[in-house]
Amino acid sequence: MKLPAISGVIRRRILVNFRVDPAVMQPLLPVPFRPKLVEGSAIAGVCLIRLEQLRPRYLPGRLGMHSENAAHRVAVCWQDESGEPCEGVYVPRRDTDSLCSSLAGGRLFPGEQQHARFTVLDENGVIDFSMQSDDGQVAIRLRGRTAPGVPATSVFPSVEAASAFFEAGSLGYSATSDGDRLDGMRLCTKVWQIEPLALESVYSTYFADEARFPRGSVEFDSAFLMRNIPHEWQSVPDLHAQAC
Secondary structure, eight states: OOOSEEEEEEEEEEEEEEEEOHHHHGGGSOBTOEEOEETTEEEEEEEEEEEEEEEETTSOGGGOEEEEEEEEEEEEEEEOTTSOEEEEEEEEEEEESOHHHHHHBTTTBSOOOEEEEEEEEEETTEEEEEEEETTSSOEEEEEEEEOSSOOTTOSOSSHHHHHHHHHTTOEEEEEOTTSSEEEEEEEEESOOOOEEEEEEEEEEHHHHOTTTSOTTSEEEEEEEEEEEEEEEEEEEEEEEOBOO
16 A cells, blocks of 8 residues: 655756657667657656655654665656557665665555665755665766756757656656556656756766667757755656566
């Protein structure tokens, strides 16, 4: 049985985005998903998020947990059983430094999570982030600072356009060990505000894997930062899908 709602504060959220060849991205998605395109490119990336005061909705914030988390995600669209168009994100993997979250994910709340080690320096306008999963399959590193605008090479013409795109991806479905079932949850924020993040360096084993993404099929696009966002994670019905 999963808890109906988890409340907390997003203290820091980094959205790192890559442009991906849709023909390469599609085979990595389970049915019924297809990539949501921007200027002909699929948009995939990692969400690096520090959560604080995380607890069931009915408990006070002082009793909540905190954790560093990473989710690999792809913007997707699909049709529901009635044929209505839907959009959100597909999450092939989640990692966390919280032992509780890694044990309870997929049981008390949606989203199976692997345990990982995080090192984050966030001061004087600079963020230096690294993560290494315990199973050795995933590593992420980046360094950056806030910027006045999006990169000239980005598919997003403005911060406003990027903000609207990512806000529409509040519904997420996570891969599970079952293979044919996706855990569903929705991020509900009380405010929504992003700012550009200029990265001096960025590395992800997931996107650097040329067996998954052949050379030339994936390029860095942009990064954005969110801070101090009250929010809830709400469970939604699981989605049955054919494994990719």
